[in-house]
Amino acid sequence: MSTSPNIAELASLIGEPSRVMMLVSLLGGKALPASELAQSAKVTPQTASTHLGKLVEGGLLTSESHGRHRYYRLASPEVAHALEALLTISAPQPVRSLRESDQMRAIRYARTCYDHLAGEVGVALTQKLIALGMIEASGQDFVLNEAGKSKLRSLGVEVESSPKSRRRFARQCLDWSERRHHLAGSLGASLTNRLFELGWIERIPGGRAVRVTPKGTSGFIAEFGLDVTGEKERV
Amino acid sequence: MSTSPNIAELASLIGEPSRVMMLVSLLGGKALPASELAQSAKVTPQTASTHLGKLVEGGLLTSESHGRHRYYRLASPEVAHALEALLTISAPQPVRSLRESDQMRAIRYARTCYDHLAGEVGVALTQKLIALGMIEASGQDFVLNEAGKSKLRSLGVEVESSPKSRRRFARQCLDWSERRHHLAGSLGASLTNRLFELGWIERIPGGRAVRVTPKGTSGFIAEFGLDVTGEKERV
DNA sequence: TTGATAGTTCGATCATAAACGAAATGTATG
DNA sequence: CATACATTTCGTTTATGATCGAACTATCAA
Incomplete structure (x- = not known):
């Protein structure tokens, strides 16, 4: 019965304060380095790295290494759309x-x-x-x-x-x-x-x-x- | 609904398998009684009641008592829209x-x-x-x-x-x-x-x-x- | 090479909350 | 009134996961 396959997993991925901070920081469609996202979420780099790994794993973000930095961005416009829809009711x-x-x-x-x-x-x-x-x-x-x-x-x-x-x-x-x-x-x-x-x-x-x-x-x-x-x- | 929920609370509210089952069941737009929602989520009535209370508290559902039944429905079209948006990426x-x-x-x-x-x-x-x-x-x-x-x-x-x-x-x-x-x-x-x-x-x-x-x-x-x-x- | 910086992985601690048994509340029907 | 049923509240158990210190990898600069 898979009319709602990953949606719970997906929403719980979003449903964490630090991760939300990062996601909304990325709502502009631009990519940001891990350190900056850690800063915006007000957590240590270790914690941020864990979160970012999960967000990539969950298909919400993609990452690209550039030098010694790793840049993260929203995986698709659909992700941004979903976040905005959630913002609408919150x-x-x-x-x-x-x-x-x-x-x-x-x-x-x-x-x-x-x-x-x-x-x-x-x-x-x-x-x-x-x-x-x-x-x-x-x-x-x-x-x-x-x-x-x-x-x-x-x-x-x-x-x-x-x-x-x-x-x-x-x-x-x-x-x-x-x-x-x-x-x-x-x-x-x-x-x-x-x-x-x-x-x-x-x-x-x-x-x-x-x-x-x-x-x-x-x-x-x-x-x-x-x-x-x-x-x-x-x- | 005393304090306005932020997006993280909201998403974590959605991000629970039993609650998602209930929400998806309500996506058709019909109001359903608690017992039926418990059944569709495959949990006991006690558990379902807790979840439903939280969903109402969080502004995702509204409830209406008819006799000894209590009917729940999505609080607004915006809620349905957000759920659909999550389905789109999930x-x-x-x-x-x-x-x-x-x-x-x-x-x-x-x-x-x-x-x-x-x-x-x-x-x-x-x-x-x-x-x-x-x-x-x-x-x-x-x-x-x-x-x-x-x-x-x-x-x-x-x-x-x-x-x-x-x-x-x-x-x-x-x-x-x-x-x-x-x-x-x-x-x-x-x-x-x-x-x-x-x-x-x-x-x-x-x-x-x-x-x-x-x-x-x-x-x-x-x-x-x-x-x-x-x-x-x-x- | 050495040092500095960005990022990740590991492990331990700690907090939250989901689940259900048991019991209470409330509402219909006989 | 009594009984059955729908739903909620309470308390306990249990599982999950967020957090950060410490240690590790990689890239870049001198």
Whole structure:
């Protein structure tokens, strides 16, 4: 008698506070690393790992390893639909969800990815550098040409890769919230570092999220012709 | 129901085998007494009573006392919708094996989803209404245009949404067995209700499965140009 | 190489809740 | 009234699973 085969198992999988926290964090359709999901669920990495394993096993999530990170995302639109249907009958949780969605929005908009800039702004900036002919995708890396080198140097970015450093100079890093590449590697790190120094961006306390300052907004337009407020509005 | 349940409580409420059995039994839209629900869940009356109490407390069911019986029903169409959404991801669909039980086959063919028609027939009818230009998908809803309105009215379907009803008029409901949308909302309910009145469809005792009567078979062809025998199983 | 970081696995502890026997409450029928 | 039946409440047993410390694997950087 299998008119209701896995549904109990499935619902009990959802029916756990920590797992729900993770699932709603993933409702945006973007993929998030295990550490971030652990943080949003307010549990230790061990516990989060157990939960994530069960969610994958249960077909609610899929995972993909990228470097030493493992990114998790909802397995299908149907999963999101089911979660939304459950949200519809669960009473609205007033203030807290609003705050969290603001936080989520901030994270998606701009954040640090290890030591370089990611999120909508990170991707938009990278795409702009490509469009301006300053960098060029080449395999897993980017190539910085002379035009780009002098432009970045004029902004005070360290563009010479230290010969003894074995770190890749300019790497393509797949941005999981945008599903496009942004600039990583030591060049990405020094560029991001310089943006902090210039006061164009600043950390939002309590997380990886970053905001673009008014100075940064005008700076991006003046130096790169990049309007980051456009990105912001679109969220 | 003093405190508004959050999604985790709600899902864990659903995520229990006995309770799922009861909820699925109630998916047909009929109210059932506690004893019958105990039977379908294969637990003792004491256990069933505990479960039912929790389901009412959690806002998934409402109860009504008639004599010494107490009848339970799903609290709202939204609850049915959430259950269907869970079925959509929990039912590893597509294999229509020959060994599939007659009951399962009947359920897939035609059934009530709370108060509207679902299954192959429900989806086929909905698609036909779209093909005939009577309704049109619009976001999460359908829009009923003038042609559709007069056609359905001529069949005796209530097509005016009561202004005081806060229920959505014509909604898209994802069908778990077909993975396509069928017509839900108050319009779906009144259409289905009219099909019962006309004797085009009738309940198969013992579940939420529905069969199309010979009268219905010719009626669907005459009024909608829809051949439901094509959908019908090779029984 | 060494150290740092992300993530997983294992084991022990602890809390929750599902199940049913027994008994109580309530409601119809004789 | 008495009896039968539907349902609920109570108390005990038992099973499941969430959690985190500790230890392990892998990737990356210097």
